[in-house]
Amino acid sequence: MSCKLTSVKKNKIWVWNVVNKSFPGILAFVLGERSSETFKPLWKIIRGWECFFYVTDGYVVYPQFINQGDHIVSKTYMTRA
Template sequence: MVEMWSYVSSKKNPRWLWHAIDRRTGQVLAYVFGRRKDEVFLQLKKLLLPFGIKRYCTDGWGAYERHLPVEDHAVGKRKTQRIERKHLRLRTRIKRLVRKTICFSKTEEMHDLVIGLFINRYEFGISV
C-alpha cells in the first residue's frame, strides 16, 4: 500500500490517491481518494478485508504504523517498488498528475473521476 499526492485547483488543496496492489501479480486490489489522514487509510483497509491479506508492505507513514499490526507490517521502499512504478505510469499518462503542468483539475469530483476511470480501464479492464 502506498499513497500518491496531486492537487485540485491549487497546491493548497492536496488530494491523495491511496491504493494497494498484490505484490505477486501487480494487480491493483483497491483504491480510494482523499486527504492524507487516517480516516482515508481506514477506508482503503476496509476495502481490502475481503482479500484476507496477511502481510502489508508500506513506506512507513504514520497511519500504517498506527493501524496495522506490527507482525503483519513490512516497511521499506524495496517492497513498494512495484506500486511506485504504477505511480510513474499514472504521472506519465495523466497530465494533471504531473507536478509542473498547466493542466489541473478544478474540482475534486473531476479529479477523482479522471484518475478512477484510468485505473478502472487499465488495471481492471473495465471500459465505459
C-alpha cells in the same frame, strides 16, 4: 498473498492504492487527504483479505491499523519492478 499499500501526492489529493506485487492492476483505492479517516475505508476493504503481510512507506497512519508483526516498512518493495 502480500498487500502493498502505496500513495501518491498530486494537487493535495492522495491516491492510496493496494496492489499485489505478483499480479498486474490495482486491487483497491481511495482518494483524499493523507489521514487516518481517508485510510479507514480502504482498510475496511483489505483487512479481511488473506494477506500475510503489508508493505508500506512507513507513514504514521499505518500502525493505527496494521499489527506490527504484519507490517513491513520498505520503499524497496513499493514498486513492481
